[in-house]
Amino acid sequence: MTQFSETELTAAVIDSFNETPNPRAKFLLQELVKSLHDYVRKTDLTFEEWEFAIDFLTRTGQKCTPIRQEFILLSDVLGVSMLVDAVNHREREGATETTVLGPFYVGEHKVTPHGTDISATLQGERMFVQSRVTDLNGKPLPGVPVDVWHADDDGFYDSQKPTYATQGPSSRARFITDADGRFFFRSILPCSYPIPVDGPVGEMILATKRPAMRPAHVHFLVAAPGYEPLVTHVFIGGDPNIDCDVVFGVKDELIANIEKRSDPAMPDGKPASSPWHLMTYEFRMKPGAGNAPKPLAAKATEDA
Template sequence: MTQFNDTELTAAVIKSFEQTPNSRARFLLQELVKSLHDYVRKTDLSFEEWDTAIGFLTRTGQKCTDIRQEFILLSDVLGVSMLVDAVNHRDRDGATETTVLGPFYVGEHKVTPHGSDISADLSGERMFVQSRVTDLGGKPLAGVPVDVWHADQDGFYDSQRPSYATDGPSSRARFVTDADGRFHFRTIVPCSYPIPTDGPVGQMIMQTNRHPMRPAHVHFLVNARGYEPLITHVFVEGDKYIDSDVVFGVKDELIARVEKRTDPVMPDGKPADGPWHLMTYEFHVKPGGGLAPAPLGTKATEDA
């Protein structure tokens, strides 16, 4: 019977993957083995610690549902999501910066007319969002689908609410840019909020004395044909957590000033019911192919 010491064991496991037909899969698996085995050796990992890690990962998987992805949340708080984003978007060439998709994107949104109030049934300070999509030279791009979604005044996404299945979406929609590349909508000013702390990832954050907060932001997914998909946030300037986002997603370029206004009409000429806020942001997309990735756990990824 062959016996291995710790170094020989690693070499044997790496060798076991040498017949993997896909060269990229072979490379990824072998590098994963190297990193995992190095971690065990460097930390002198105990049986109890490894059992705890397996239990944590098991609970993480058990927490996942069709509308909640705890593994994405784990990737986010460990900075892996932003690291994958960084290595895949090293050269932006003037294109708008990217950031994490997050665990609350639920797939394609319903196309909604410009000017709609996507948070009409929610309390909160009113906000008008006006935006534009262009190429790197400033040419407006028409007919571009843009998905938007954000949390409510209590810090919850609609998919976190028990009523989501019956009430449908809120504070999320899809807009299609006009001939000048523009779209606009009404909503409420988003607030900073904690990531879910009722699962293993949130419990880990609390037990390690990290705060669970994300600064206020609106998610955007810009999917122009012939251009790289743009997954990003626009953050509200001045938020107290702007420099300590629990998922490390803030970039200076993505911070927008949200002005408080008292004008009797909003930019589209329709009356305002009282004070309101204005968010303005322009997205620049980079030529390229492909579609935006489907969220994990959806049929698109299950079939992949």
């Protein structure tokens, strides 16, 4: 019977994938084996530690639902999501910076008229968002769908609430840019919030004494034909957690200075009943191709 030493075992497992028909799959699997085996050797991993890891990953999968993706959250807090994003967007050429999709994107949103208050039923300081989508030269891009979503004043997304299934979405919508590439809407000023800590990923963050907070932000997904899809956040300038984002998603270019205003009317001419905040941001799109991302639950349905 063949016997393997530590190094011979690794070589044998790598060689076992030699007949993989897909060259990319072969490369990825063999590199994964190398990295995993190196980790085991470097750390002198014990049976108890490996069993703990298996249990952790099992519980991570069990925590996933159609509206919650605990594996994405794990990828985010380990910095893997941002690293994958970085290696796939090395050359931005003046285009708006990208960030992670996050675990609370639920798929394409309902098209909503400009100026709609997407948080009309929620408490919070009112905010007006005015934005524009252009190419790298500043030429406006009309007819572009832009998905928007953000947390409420308590730091929760609509899909985290038990009422989501019956009451539908809030603080999320889709807008179509006008002839000048513009779109605008009303909402509430989002606040910083902790990631969900009621699952295995939260247990890891708490056990390691890491800050669990994300600075306040608004998510945007811009899908212009003839351009690379843009997945990004716009962060609220001055947020106390801007330098300790638990998912490492903050980039200087994506921080917006939010103006506190007391004008009696918002920029679209409609009255404001109280002081409000103004967010202004312009998205610059990079020419190219690609499909807008979908939540993993939607992909699983398509593959079934």
